Amino acid sequence: MRLSKTSLRIALLGIALLLVLGMSSAAAQDRTIVNVYSAGDTNITDWYQNQIIPAFEAAYPEYQVQFTNSRAAGDEPIIERAIAALTTGDDPLVEVMDVDPRNFPAAVEAGLWYMPTVEEVPNLANLSAAAQVTDLSPSYRGSQVLIAYNSELVAPEDVPTTFNELILWIQNNPGQFIYCRPDRGGSGANFVRRALYHVSGNDPALWQGEFNQQLVDTYYPLALDLLAYLDPFMYDEGAYPAGNNPVLELFASGEVSMISAWSDQAIQGINRGFLPETTQLVQFTDLPMPGGYTQLSIPRNAGNLPGALAFVNFMLSVEGQTSVVSEIGGFPAIEWGLLPAEVQERFNDVITESVPLWTGGDYNPALTEGWYNTVATDIDPNS
Amino acid sequence: MAAQPPARSRTDWRQPLLAYALIAPPIILVFALLLFPALQSFVRTLVDVPGSTGGISFARYQSFFENQISVNNLVFTIQMTVLSTIGLFIVCFPLALYLRFSNSRIAGWVQSIALFPLFVPGIMLSYALIRFLRPRGMLETFLNLFGAADGYETPYLKPLGIIIGLIWEGIPFTLLILTAGLRQVDNSLIESARDVGANTLQIFWRILLPLTARSALIAFCLNFIGNFASYTVPYLLGPAAPQMMGIFMQRTFQEFQRPQEAETQAVITFLMCLIVGLLYVYAVTRQRADQR
Numbered sequence: 229m230r231l232s233k234t235s236l237r238i239a240l241l242g243i244a245l246l247l248v249l250g251m252s253s254a255a256a257q258d259r260t261i262v263n264v265y266s267a268g269d270t271n272i273t274d275w276y277q278n279q280i281i282p283a284f285e286a287a288y289p290e291y292q293v294q295f296t297n298s299r300a301a302g303d304e305p306i307i308e309r310a311i312a313a314l315t316t317g318d319d320p321l322v323e324v325m326d327v328d329p330r331n332f333p334a335a336v337e338a339g340l341w342y343m344p345t346v347e348e349v350p351n352l353a354n355l356s357a358a359a360q361v362t363d364l365s366p367s368y369r370g371s372q373v374l375i376a377y378n379s380e381l382v383a384p385e386d387v388p389t390t391f392n393e394l395i396l397w398i399q400n401n402p403g404q405f406i407y408c409r410p411d412r413g414g415s416g417a418n419f420v421r422r423a424l425y426h427v428s429g430n431d432p433a434l435w436q437g438e439f440n441q442q443l444v445d446t447y448y449p450l451a452l453d454l455l456a457y458l459d460p461f462m463y464d465e466g467a468y469p470a471g472n473n474p475v476l477e478l479f480a481s482g483e484v485s486m487i488s489a490w491s492d493q494a495i496q497g498i499n500r501g502f503l504p505e506t507t508q509l510v511q512f513t514d515l516p517m518p519g520g521y522t523q524l525s526i527p528r529n530a531g532n533l534p535g536a537l538a539f540v541n542f543m544l545s546v547e548g549q550t551s552v553v554s555e556i557g558g559f560p561a562i563e564w565g566l567l568p569a570e571v572q573e574r575f576n577d578v579i580t581e582s583v584p585l586w587t588g589g590d591y592n593p594a595l596t597e598g599w600y601n602t603v604a605t606d607i608d609p610n611s
Numbered sequence: 612m613a614a615q616p617p618a619r620s621r622t623d624w625r626q627p628l629l630a631y632a633l634i635a636p637p638i639i640l641v642f643a644l645l646l647f648p649a650l651q652s653f654v655r656t657l658v659d660v661p662g663s664t665g666g667i668s669f670a671r672y673q674s675f676f677e678n679q680i681s682v683n684n685l686v687f688t689i690q691m692t693v694l695s696t697i698g699l700f701i702v703c704f705p706l707a708l709y710l711r712f713s714n715s716r717i718a719g720w721v722q723s724i725a726l727f728p729l730f731v732p733g734i735m736l737s738y739a740l741i742r743f744l745r746p747r748g749m750l751e752t753f754l755n756l757f758g759a760a761d762g763y764e765t766p767y768l769k770p771l772g773i774i775i776g777l778i779w780e781g782i783p784f785t786l787l788i789l790t791a792g793l794r795q796v797d798n799s800l801i802e803s804a805r806d807v808g809a810n811t812l813q814i815f816w817r818i819l820l821p822l823t824a825r826s827a828l829i830a831f832c833l834n835f836i837g838n839f840a841s842y843t844v845p846y847l848l849g850p851a852a853p854q855m856m857g858i859f860m861q862r863t864f865q866e867f868q869r870p871q872e873a874e875t876q877a878v879i880t881f882l883m884c885l886i887v888g889l890l891y892v893y894a895v896t897r898q899r900a901d902q903r
Binding site for chain 2: 464477478483601
């Protein structure tokens with residue numbers, strides 16, 4: 229009884245204090261609020277809160293960002309609220325969302341997303357061609373699957389720069405390469421897709437547009453046969469780990485000397501010392517491995533549209549984009565050439581002009597299933 | 612529903628009604644959330660068959676058993692379940708005997724350590740085991756100290772990895788049931804057997820084993836069902852193929868987008884577990900009957 233009374237008092241005091249503080253800080257400023265939502269992983273939301281937002285508020289003192297981590301509840305309710313506000317004319321209380329606008333068909337249909345013009349967001353002019361993946365919102369960071377290798381174990385002249393060279397390298401170095409199960413991590417899925425591009429003439433455009441069963445019938449068996457052929461040369465004769473991180477761990481322990489990995493996870497792993505210092509990243513020169521871009525989406529009825537535009541402009545500035553590369557290991561959405569020279573130099577081997585985007589959709593299930601049924605089954609169940 | 616209570620006085624009539632009212636929510640919940648959907652699924656696998664003109668058809672089961680991969684996965688699941696359950700008994704029976712007959716301080720420590728996995732979530736356990744078992748992991752490093760690592764082949768991403776994980780996960784629970792069963796054996800029974808000249812082995816075979824058979828059966832059933840349906844451990848520690856039914860079902864449903872096939876797999880899994888479940892019910896009801 230006594231305990232609960234005490235804790236009640238403490239709670240009331242706390243609330244009172246918060247109210248007082250809140251009012252005083254509200255009174256002390258005439259800055260307008262910019263509501264930013266992100267449902268990203270911890271590395272992304274931490275980066276927003278500790279790096280991007282303080283830097284933005286310093287560069288644009290007239291705005292104050294109210295950041296909401298929507299990972300638990302998801303972005304759906306906020307977008308629904310914004311769509312509803314579109315008809316009622318209310319303020320949806322959201323200015324910027326860290327989402328791919330195409331993932332929300334209802335919002336696209338309602339015409340919710342607002343694509344700023346270059347006049348409104350000057351830095352949009354710097355957007356690289358590869359980053360222009362949708363007309364609904366500007367991209368602000370990319371990530372791509374690439375090859376990570378340990379330079380202590382792989383001689384510089386042996387490093388594969390094309391998919392063909394990688395195939396040869398895997399055969400010549402049995403047990404030294406691995407990728408993860410395609411349904412368990414994008415680093416594995418995009419490696420399998422790269423094999424598919426390889427057997428279909430390195431032409432990602434072939435897979436754009438409407439689903440075409442004929443392509444599946446023609447090229448899937450070729451790609452899967454290639455991967456099945458490589459299976460005995462993989463780590464432990466084809467022991468595919470169940471995710472991006474388990475692959476990085478095998479690499480970190482030195483058990484394999486080359487893997488397929490997400491650029492951001494690999495760069496962050498190197499920066500934090502989780503991956504060996506001798507880790508090097510390389511991208512194929514014939515056709516890079518697939519990846520994707522993430523957008524900053526603005527609802528057209530945002531109450532503080534100028535604030536939203538300023539935020540996007542800051543994110544696409546050299547300062548914002550350098551932070552994307554060095555803090556979260558992402559790829560810039562603007563041309564690499566605009567970034568500081570030392571950043572460019574550090575990532576020289578992974579800089580690509582193009583990031584093939586896998587269409588996904590109906591092409592995915594058959595590829596995963598085919599992989600499990602023809603590539604993975606080579607493992608002896610009694611081993 | 613049980614038979615109507617015979618007409619008695621008013622208060623007598625109320626009491627069982629209250630009891631029924633108290634047990635009604637869990638029973639309704641089990642029916643609504645478990646038995647009814649399971650039955651629905653079972654009926655659907657027989658009636659809702661693509662290309663069939665109505666009536667009952669076993670085509671969905673036929674295609675399951677004609678597919679080498681699904682059969683492999685089912686056989687693999689049974690193998691893993693049986694082997695891990697046997698392994699559990701090999702580990703837990705001696706431990707339970709030790710804990711039953713030792714009153715030393717060390718026994719208390721052993722028990723606390725053995726029960727520890729009960730408080731470790733499966734995903735943490737799996738990652739810990741990956742670190743421990745993987746090549747150049749803790750185990751290999753340790754073996755290396757004694758120059759014994761030459762023959763070491765990591766069980767990580769192999770069937771043995773699943774068995775080790777499932778055994779580790781199942782130890783506390785099995786141990787609790789077995790020690791409880793052994794504690795029910797009266798000390799005087801063992802002492803009198805000793806008095807008439809029985810040796811330790813005879814005591815074990817003739818007294819302890821028969822008297823704990825039922826708790827062993829209960830432990831077997833619950834472990835079998837739990838291991839059969841396990842997901843996290845085989846997913847993180849096991850190979851990409853063959854896979855256990857839990858992972859196979861999830862993949863068929865979500866990745867391959869074939870809900871009907873996943874349903875067939877689920878019903879087959881359910882039926883396998885049902886057989887063992889009935890064994891469990893038999894063991895428990897007989898125990899109740901004996902106690903009366």
